[in-house]
Amino acid sequence: MPAQRLDGKACASEVETALLERVNALKTDGIVPHLAVLIVGDDPASHVYVNSKVRMCERLGIRSTHIALPADTPEETVRQHVLAMNEQKDLDGILIQSPLPAHMDEEALTDMIRPTKDVDGFHPQNLGRLVQGRTDGMLPCTPSGVMRMLDWAGIQLKGKRAVVLGRSRIVGMPAALLLAARGADATVTVAHSKTEDLPLVCAEADVLVAAVGRPEMVQPEWVKPGAVVVDVGINRVEDATRERGWRLAGDVAPEVENVASWLSPVPGGVGPMTIAMLMENTVRSAEWRRAGGTE
Ligand code: NDP
Secondary structure, eight states, X not given: OOOEEOOHHHHXXXXXXXXXXXXXXXXXXXXXXXEEEEEESOOHHHHHHHHHXXXXXXXXXXXXXXXXXXXXXXXXXXXXHHHHHHHOTTOOEEEEOSOOOTTSOHHHHHHHSOGGGOTTOOSHXXXXXXXXXXXXXXXXXXXXXXXXXXXXXXXXXXXXXXXXXXXXXXXXXXXXXXXXXXXXXXXXXXXXXXXXXXXXXXXXOSEEEEOOOSTTOBOGXXXXXXXXXXXXXXXXXXXXXXXXXXEEEOSBOGGGGGTOSEEOOSSSSHHHHHHHHHHHXXXXXXXXXXXXXXX
């Protein structure tokens, strides 16, 4: 039997419906949630991502400010923008679209964002809270989207063996922390480019989260029959049969569908959840503003 579809689009749509109510309640109290998205350079994929975030804000009645700077902008200019936005009273969330041009220190700039406005959840204070097991703050959007989607599908994690393929600061590592956190209670292995016997490690997983950035790397024989597979990867691969010459591929081979019990599609899986969680973080920050600026 083919795997059930972990439908991130459907789950995100439910999250959005709930957010609309929270946005309306904020508006009744005179607060319009406000997200600023700052993008530097002309990477086409990044502009697509930013536009979809701005469109989602519009749909939910969240105000958005879109700051687009040329690729040769000095890092100091970005720093000044962040400092000004930190102080802006009617602004709830600041997102710096990755990747920044090579001459900029992306982590240092992220670290400057006020933690309560860090809607990407990458600030050391927010990641540190996660390490402490506190999952009530600003959580990184992609990993928290994965968790929300698993919960939505009714997938039990308690006591299960989870393998996270990838250990990045923005996806793999926080995903591993969330899976291992109290309440989720999975037993987690983090695999990466130096992991030996990777297919065997993956094949032990009841829940496999692939966040590796290698198109269709996870093969059916890497997957335990009946496992839940979450495909975080978004890769552009050449495809001459498509008019545009490329298609999107995940990190998981499509044939895994014949082995797994659940599989998230690409596109339509983790991607929509990431944006939904960004919106949720923005609304949460606006609720903190309503409460007087404290968490
Ligand atoms: P990174 O490049 O930052 O991290 C990739 C991780 O995979 C690293 O830990 C790396 O190991 C590991 N890795 C790379 N190659 C191999 C290999 N051959 N064998 C085993 N491990 C390997 O990527 P991100 O975490 O930022 O993103 C991962 C994927 O998720 C990408 O496809 C990205 O586009 C996608 N993504 C999707 C999002 C969404 O909304 N759906 C949001 C963010 C990312 P090491 O640490 O040893 O180098």
